Amino acid sequence: MSKKDKKMVEEITSMSEDFAQWYTDIIKKAQLVEYSGVRGCMVIQPYGYAIWENIQKTLDAKFKELGHENVYMPMFIPESLLQREKDHVEGFAPEVAWVTHGGSEELSERLCVRPTSETLFCEHYSNVIHSYRDLPKLYNQWCSVVRWEKTTRPFLRTAEFLWQEGHTAHATEEEAQEETIRMLNVYADFCENVLAIPVIKGRKTDKEKFAGANATYTIESMMHDGKALQSGTSHNFGDGFAKAFGIQYTDVNNELKYVHQTSWGVSTRIIGAIIMVHGDDAGLKLPPKIAPVQVAIIPVAQHKEGVLDKANELKERLSKKFRVKLDDSDKSPGWKFSEYEMRGVPLRLEIGPKDIEKNQAVLVSRVTREKTFVSLDNIEEEVEKMLENIHNQMYDAALKSREEKTSTAKTYDEFKQIVSEKGGFIKAMWCGDVKCEEKIKEDTTATSRCMPFEQESVSDKCVCCGKPAKTLVYWGKAY
Amino acid sequence: MSKKDKKMVEEITSMSEDFAQWYTDIIKKAQLVEYSGVRGCMVIQPYGYAIWENIQKTLDAKFKELGHENVYMPMFIPESLLQREKDHVEGFAPEVAWVTHGGSEELSERLCVRPTSETLFCEHYSNVIHSYRDLPKLYNQWCSVVRWEKTTRPFLRTAEFLWQEGHTAHATEEEAQEETIRMLNVYADFCENVLAIPVIKGRKTDKEKFAGANATYTIESMMHDGKALQSGTSHNFGDGFAKAFGIQYTDVNNELKYVHQTSWGVSTRIIGAIIMVHGDDAGLKLPPKIAPVQVAIIPVAQHKEGVLDKANELKERLSKKFRVKLDDSDKSPGWKFSEYEMRGVPLRLEIGPKDIEKNQAVLVSRVTREKTFVSLDNIEEEVEKMLENIHNQMYDAALKSREEKTSTAKTYDEFKQIVSEKGGFIKAMWCGDVKCEEKIKEDTTATSRCMPFEQESVSDKCVCCGKPAKTLVYWGKAY
Numbered sequence: 001m002s003k004k005d006k007k008m009v010e011e012i013t014s015m016s017e018d019f020a021q022w023y024t025d026i027i028k029k030a031q032l033v034e035y036s037g038v039r040g041c042m043v044i045q046p047y048g049y050a051i052w053e054n055i056q057k058t059l060d061a062k063f064k065e066l067g068h069e070n071v072y073m074p075m076f077i078p079e080s081l082l083q084r085e086k087d088h089v090e091g092f093a094p095e096v097a098w099v100t101h102g103g104s105e106e107l108s109e110r111l112c113v114r115p116t117s118e119t120l121f122c123e124h125y126s127n128v129i130h131s132y133r134d135l136p137k138l139y140n141q142w143c144s145v146v147r148w149e150k151t152t153r154p155f156l157r158t159a160e161f162l163w164q165e166g167h168t169a170h171a172t173e174e175e176a177q178e179e180t181i182r183m184l185n186v187y188a189d190f191c192e193n194v195l196a197i198p199v200i201k202g203r204k205t206d207k208e209k210f211a212g213a214n215a216t217y218t219i220e221s222m223m224h225d226g227k228a229l230q231s232g233t234s235h236n237f238g239d240g241f242a243k244a245f246g247i248q249y250t251d252v253n254n255e256l257k258y259v260h261q262t263s264w265g266v267s268t269r270i271i272g273a274i275i276m277v278h279g280d281d282a283g284l285k286l287p288p289k290i291a292p293v294q295v296a297i298i299p300v301a302q303h304k305e306g307v308l309d310k311a312n313e314l315k316e317r318l319s320k321k322f323r324v325k326l327d328d329s330d331k332s333p334g335w336k337f338s339e340y341e342m343r344g345v346p347l348r349l350e351i352g353p354k355d356i357e358k359n360q361a362v363l364v365s366r367v368t369r370e371k372t373f374v375s376l377d378n379i380e381e382e383v384e385k386m387l388e389n390i391h392n393q394m395y396d397a398a399l400k401s402r403e404e405k406t407s408t409a410k411t412y413d414e415f416k417q418i419v420s421e422k423g424g425f426i427k428a429m430w431c432g433d434v435k436c437e438e439k440i441k442e443d444t445t446a447t448s449r450c451m452p453f454e455q456e457s458v459s460d461k462c463v464c465c466g467k468p469a470k471t472l473v474y475w476g477k478a479y
Numbered sequence: 480m481s482k483k484d485k486k487m488v489e490e491i492t493s494m495s496e497d498f499a500q501w502y503t504d505i506i507k508k509a510q511l512v513e514y515s516g517v518r519g520c521m522v523i524q525p526y527g528y529a530i531w532e533n534i535q536k537t538l539d540a541k542f543k544e545l546g547h548e549n550v551y552m553p554m555f556i557p558e559s560l561l562q563r564e565k566d567h568v569e570g571f572a573p574e575v576a577w578v579t580h581g582g583s584e585e586l587s588e589r590l591c592v593r594p595t596s597e598t599l600f601c602e603h604y605s606n607v608i609h610s611y612r613d614l615p616k617l618y619n620q621w622c623s624v625v626r627w628e629k630t631t632r633p634f635l636r637t638a639e640f641l642w643q644e645g646h647t648a649h650a651t652e653e654e655a656q657e658e659t660i661r662m663l664n665v666y667a668d669f670c671e672n673v674l675a676i677p678v679i680k681g682r683k684t685d686k687e688k689f690a691g692a693n694a695t696y697t698i699e700s701m702m703h704d705g706k707a708l709q710s711g712t713s714h715n716f717g718d719g720f721a722k723a724f725g726i727q728y729t730d731v732n733n734e735l736k737y738v739h740q741t742s743w744g745v746s747t748r749i750i751g752a753i754i755m756v757h758g759d760d761a762g763l764k765l766p767p768k769i770a771p772v773q774v775a776i777i778p779v780a781q782h783k784e785g786v787l788d789k790a791n792e793l794k795e796r797l798s799k800k801f802r803v804k805l806d807d808s809d810k811s812p813g814w815k816f817s818e819y820e821m822r823g824v825p826l827r828l829e830i831g832p833k834d835i836e837k838n839q840a841v842l843v844s845r846v847t848r849e850k851t852f853v854s855l856d857n858i859e860e861e862v863e864k865m866l867e868n869i870h871n872q873m874y875d876a877a878l879k880s881r882e883e884k885t886s887t888a889k890t891y892d893e894f895k896q897i898v899s900e901k902g903g904f905i906k907a908m909w910c911g912d913v914k915c916e917e918k919i920k921e922d923t924t925a926t927s928r929c930m931p932f933e934q935e936s937v938s939d940k941c942v943c944c945g946k947p948a949k950t951l952v953y954w955g956k957a958y
Contacts, residue, residue, distance in 0.1 A: 027794050034606060036599065037560060039592065041553030043603050046618070049549050060826065074520030075554075075592075075623055075639055076576075081516060095557075098580040099592065102627035103573045113554075113592070115605075124522050127513060139525070143623075144554055148581035159581075160554055214542065289614065 009188065014281045019225040023153075025273055030284050030343045033154040040152040040159030044268070051271055052162060052290035056142060056450065058194055058290070059164065059266065064379070068138040073120040073407055075143070076111040083117045085244040088118060091211020092354050095147045113146040117245060118212065118237075118263060121167040122245035129169060129259060132251050136179070137169040155272035156229075160434075163267035168245065169259040170472060171213045174237065176260035180236040183264040184217045187232035193268070196287040196394040197221050197277050198402055199476055200425070202450030207434050210263075214238040220449045220474060223276035224400040226423025228449050228476040231273050234264035234339055245341065272479065277398050284344025288387040288393055295383060296340040297326040300333050300352030310356050320382055322387070341366060347383060369394045410459045415475070419444040422424055425476045429469030431462035440475065449474040480740040491821070493760045498704040502632075505754055509763045509822045512633040519631040519638030526822065527890055528769035530750055531641060535621060536746065537673055538643065538767070539879050541665055547617040547645060552599040554622070555590035560598045564723040567597060570690020574626045575636075581806070592625040595740060597691065597716075601724035602645040608648060608738060611730050615658070616648040623726055634751035635708075635958050642746035648726065648738040650719065655739035659715040663696045666711035674758050675766040675873035675879055678710060679904070680927030686913050689742075689837070695719040699928045699953060701754035701881040706953040707928050710752050713743035734918025751958065756877050761851055763823025764845055767866040774820040774862060776805040779812050779831030790836050792829065792938045793858065801866070820845060826862060846872045889938045894954070898923040904955045908948030910941035919943055919954065928953040 012029060013021040027033050033049030033303060043054065060070070077098060083089045096112035114120065125137060129411040142164045152158045166183060170176040184201060191197040199219035209216035213235040221231045241246070251257050278285040288294055295318055299311040308328055315326040325345075327336050334352070340348055350362040363372045367390050374382040405424030409415035418426050426446065430436060440463075441447050451471045462469050491508060500833040506512050511527030523531065539549070555578060562568045575591035593599065621643045631637045632906060645662060649655040663680060678698035688695035692714035699712045719739040721727070730736050757764040762848040767773055774797055778790040787807055794805040803826075806815050812829070819827055831840040840858060842851045846869050853861040871901060884903030889893035897905050905925065920926050921944075930950045941948050 034603060036553050037558060038553040038555050039597075041555060043553070043599075044551040045607075046548035046550055050552055050885065052551075069525035070532065071525055072514050072523040072528055072531075072623075072641060073516040073623070074522070076520060078516045078517060094582045097590075098579045099576045100579045101577040111576075120517075120522075121514055124513060127526075144551075146554070164552060205650055365717065459680065 001350055002276075003363060017223060018427065021112045021282070021381040022279075023275060025179075026279055026342075027154050030201065032202045032271070035154075038081040040149060042154050042160075044162075046372045047292055048271065051274070051286070051290055052157055052268055054290040054292065055194075055270065056164070056322060058294050058357075059178060059186075059190060060140075060142070062190070063140050063166065065165075066138070066182070068140045068168075069313075071139045071141055071145070072142055073114075073124065075114055077114055077117075079110045081123060082124075083425075085212050085241055086117060088241075092116065092147075097146050097148055101206050111275065112304035114143075115145055115147045116265075117145075117243075118167065118241060119164055120419060121263075122241050122247060122261075125169050125259070125261075126245050129247055129249050131249055132171055135169060135171045135249060135259065136175060138377055139168065139178075140164055140166040141319050152454075153272075153398065155268055155275070161266050161268050166262070166264045167270070168262045169261050170250065170261070171257070171259065173260050174407055176236055176238070176262050180215070180234045180264070180344070183262070184219065184234040187233075187264070187266055188219050190266075191219060191221065191231055191270075191384075192287045192395065194287065195274055196391050196398060197231070197273060198395065198399045200450060202474065204450055205234075205430075205434070205437060205448045205473070207437050208448060210235045210242060214240065218450050220425075221478075222405050222425060223273070223479070224279070224401065225276070226477070227424065228474075228478040229269070229276070229479065230272045230449070231270055232264070237261040240438075257326050258316040271310060277401075278394055280345070282338070283342030284396065286344035286346060288391050291344065291346050292323060292324045293340070293343070293345045294345045294387060295349055296336075296345040297324060297351065298333055298336045298340070299326075299328060300350055300355075301330060302341070304353045306356060307351065307353060311351050314351060314361065315377070317357055318383060320343045321395040322383060337364075347386055348373065349383075350406065365393075369396075370420070395412050408458050409463055410461075412464055415463050416441070416444055419446045419475075419477070423477060425449065425474050427456075427458055428463035428475055429457070429459045429461060430471050430473045431465055431467045432466065432470040433467075436462055436464035444476050447477045449478060487915075491762055493759060493834060494703060494758075501758075501760070502754060503756055504819075505763055506633050511750070511774060514633075517638075519628060519721070521633050521637050521662065523641075524706075526771055527750065530753070530765070530769055531747055532567070532747075533769040534749065535643070538665075538669060539619075539621070539656065540644075541669070541690055542619050542645065545617070545648075545661070545665070546618045550618045550620055551622070552593075552596050552603065552620055554593055554884055556593055556596075556598055556823050558589045558591065561591055563598060563601075564691050564720055567691035567720075571595065571626075574628065575827060576625050576627055585627060587815070593622075594624055594626045595722060595742075596620065596624075596644055597646065597745075598741075601726060601740075602697060602722050602872045604738070605726045606738075607723050608726055608728050610728055611650055611713075614648060614650045614728060614738065615654060617645075617658075618647065619643055619645040620886075623787065626653075632722055635745055635752070640747050642744050642837070645741070645743045646870040647741045648721075650728070650730065650736070650738065651740075652739050653713055653715070655741050655757075657698060657744070659694070659713045659741045662741070662754050664712070665715040666713070666745055667698050669745075670698060670700065670710055670749075672765065672876065673768045674711070674753055675877060676752055676872050677874065677878045679929060680930050681931040681953065683929055684909075684913070684916060684952070687917050687927060689714045691719060692715065692721065699931050700756060701884050701904060701955075702750050702752070702958070703758070703880065705884050707904065707953075707957040707958070708748070708752045708755070708930070709957065710749055711743070711911075714741060716740040717826065759871055761817070762821030765823035765825060766874065767825040767870050768832075770825050771802060772804040772819070772822070772824045773801045774802060774826045774828055775804045775815075775824040776828045776830065777812055777815045777819070779834075781807060783832045785835060786830065786832060790830050793840065793855070795831060797828075797859065797862060803861060806955075826865055828862075837877065844869055846876075887937050888942055889940075891942055894919070895923055897907075898925045898954075898956065902927065902956060904953050906935075906937055906951060907942035908936070908938045909950050909952045910946045911949040912946055915943035925954045925956050928955050
């Protein structure tokens with residue numbers, strides 16, 4: 001075993017000991033990301049990028065099915081364009097990277113590297129939207145954006161990250177609102193049915209909404225360490241941007257109207273959620289539908305006649321339906337077992353001389369670690385069934401974990417105690433006053449995650465000030 | 480007809496009248512690109528981006544088939560990192576965009592927006608390559624890059640453009656050279672078999688090679704106006720970057736060696752080639768394999784009973800195998816015919832009441848404009864056959880056009896006359912001295928496009944200085 005191999009199977013710091021170190025160890029050892037010499041920027045390695053590609057493929061197909069078209073906007077925004085919408089520039093200007101020189105010449109106007117592209121889409125829409133026949137415009141873009149964050153962590157918070165940003169323009173307020181909720185539901189379904197991550201759907205408070213939006217909707221998920229992660233957002237802009245950018249159309253009655261707009265996005269952050277919702281002390285645990293390798297074939301006693309032939313034959317058969325990797329390197333089967341476990345491969349297939357004799361293979365689930373002996377005759381069906389089970393088991397485990405980490409608080413003392421001792425989501429009533437939100441954040445560092453669509457009344461008083469409650473809010477510390 | 484519709488069917492400037500205006504008209508009217516308010520940057524609209532997505536899909540599958548993996552590197556390069564390889568920084572520093580501020584703070588070191596990512600890949604490789612077992616590294620990245628060009632034209636030369644950049648590291652010189660040529664051939668096959676663009680494969684002279692490369696190989700194609708376009712390049716870096724960045728590995732004998740590297744790229748420029756190789760005075764002509772819409776179904780007398788039903792039925796049938804658009808808008812069939820012709824859709828399918836009676840449809844080729852009546856029973860096969868024919872006809876026409884635009888010059892007078900009167904490729908001998916290259920460029924603005932792999936001797940003297948010739952070179956004005 002080479003020095004590097006040894007390093008690979010070293011223990012990962014246990015979650016309970018140091019969750020942040022556990023996260024860093026996994027990212028490094030599963031070769032998802034390597035740190036770069038560029039402040040706050042990451043190198044996304046093949047295994048990490050393949051997860052992103054699978055996420056892209058699934059979401060992109062769904063966007064297109066719903067009539068969205070992909071475009072590409074410039075990566076730069078002139079300072080004057082960024083300033084066009086007042087709230088928007090206030091929200092983003094403090095954290096953008098500024099280009100001031102092209103070659104050796106100083107630019108007459110600074111350009112920022114896009115932190116998000118509302119302003120560019122709006123400028124474009126003002127050029128191409130004229131009549132009701134040009135609506136709706138349902139555009140999306142896959143790109144990287146830059147936000148000059150002070151402290152960074154791979155996937156969770158980086159100066160540059162990859163994402164998609166949908167930007168749509170509609171004739172009416174109702175259509176824009178429908179689109180906003182439709183796309184939030186696309187994200188929620190994607191998290192639950194593809195990533196096996198249960199989410200809470202809700203609306204952000206005014207304090208937490210996107211700079212320039214009328215309303216921001218969010219899906220919130222719960223990590224192993226009791227912190228929440230905002231996993232996707234969908235914004236309804238009303239006609240605010242349209243007025244700032246002059247995006248008007250003539251309707252059927254030849255009247256000039258402003259469009260109503262939305263935007264929505266999911267980023268590489270979601271890979272952080274996958275790690276922190278599903279992983280364990282043995283490493284990553286990848287949802288089958290986006291795992292770059294769904295089945296790792298490990299030959300046992302591979303030097304014996306016929307073993308590698310059979311392993312290759314199985315690889316060929318299974319590759320027709322699944323993403324398969326055969327590891328016929330000279331490392332020991334034991335090393336390979338823990339390697340692919342650490343890398344989160346959902347299913348391991350072992351095949352050795354005795355198995356071949358019996359026309360069987362051994363399937364080992366990353367989730368239950370149970371060995372199942374299956375006949376080679378219908379191995380495709382067995383693999384399919386097990387991958388489906390693994391997805392469901394992962395979802396159920398994540399839901400159970402979230403439920404265990406969800407508490408209800410009626411009094412502020414209770415609230416503070418839960419934040420400091422247990423963490424997780426806290427369901428508590430709110431009066432609607434931003435002052436209470438600010439006080440809670442100051443006292444506990446917990447923030448309002450969302451006003452969930454599924455409202456219930458756990459008390460009739462605001463958990464902070466005791467005044468009459470308006471809304472149930474999910475609170476929690478968050479990434 | 481609305482004002483916008485009228486605008487759409489306006490005549491496109493004819494090629495012979497003003498080629499540059501013809502190009503601009505097509506881009507604008509086919510809605511490939513819209514100008515943005517950002518200097519030198521373009522908005523790639525859905526139709527233009529869909530072409531790029533089809534290019535990406537095809538190339539990406541080929542790269543992966545050959546064992547390449549996708550990654551993502553930061554978009555910024557610290558100034559000190561860019562300076563690590565002497566020739567490289569000299570080549571690129573004059574044309575990069577510099578980020579000097581993050582938020583309101585001045586950075587301690589300037590960052591350039593990547594003009595190309597050799598330095599980032601090298602830094603990463605120096606971190607992750609240790610042993611011969613880590614080789615080869617076959618990485619690729621899809622991203623946008625920025626070069627601060629003075630004058631810009633959509634697709635051909637823009638401050639920001641999209642591309643892929645492959646970066647590989649190998650144990651030996653031979654393997655690196657094999658990879659360099661392998662990828663050049665991938666590009667050439669792609670141009671010829673997918674884009675229907677014939678190319679000349681060859682090597683760049685030292686003057687024209689990539690900054691930092693030992694050797695640059697290129698594929699060159701010929702536009703309608705007699706100018707050449709470099710359509711893809713593949714570089715062999717030898718161990719120059721490896722030495723500058725300290726990328727070493729221990730070989731099987733435990734000896735420390737430098738890796739040998741390559742890089743290769745194709746960009747959105749290639750869409751400019753598609754337009755200028757295939758287009759005509761009626762508009763775009765898209766190669767079937769990457770056309771966003773391969774078949775445009777136009778119902779005739781669509782208000783008559785059964786027409787739209789049949790059109791929809793055909794759409795559903797054909798969509799299983801092809802990219803199909805049914806236009807059932809209230810515009811006239813005549814308007815639609817010229818619209819889809821202008822947008823370069825390879826095949827138009829007309830279906831009206833009489834056709835339905837006869838169980839037939841009319842297929843009209845964008846290339847020959849011939850009408851073919853085909854039975855609905857086997858419409859899939861007919862469409863497939865016709866798309867294949869269209870590809871071949873486009874390739875043949877492009878090859879014929881290139882041949883007509885290729886001349887041979889034995890004397891410098893001949894050479895100069897051809898450049899000024901006819902343009903196109905000029906095959907002429909060269910002594911190998913950069914001074915002759917420089918003189919030719921100064922006298923004629925033609926540059927050496929490549930030293931073709933298929934060498935022949937058209938004379939024994941350098942076309943410029945008359946000294947003994949070493950190599951046949953393709954010369955020409957270029958985009």
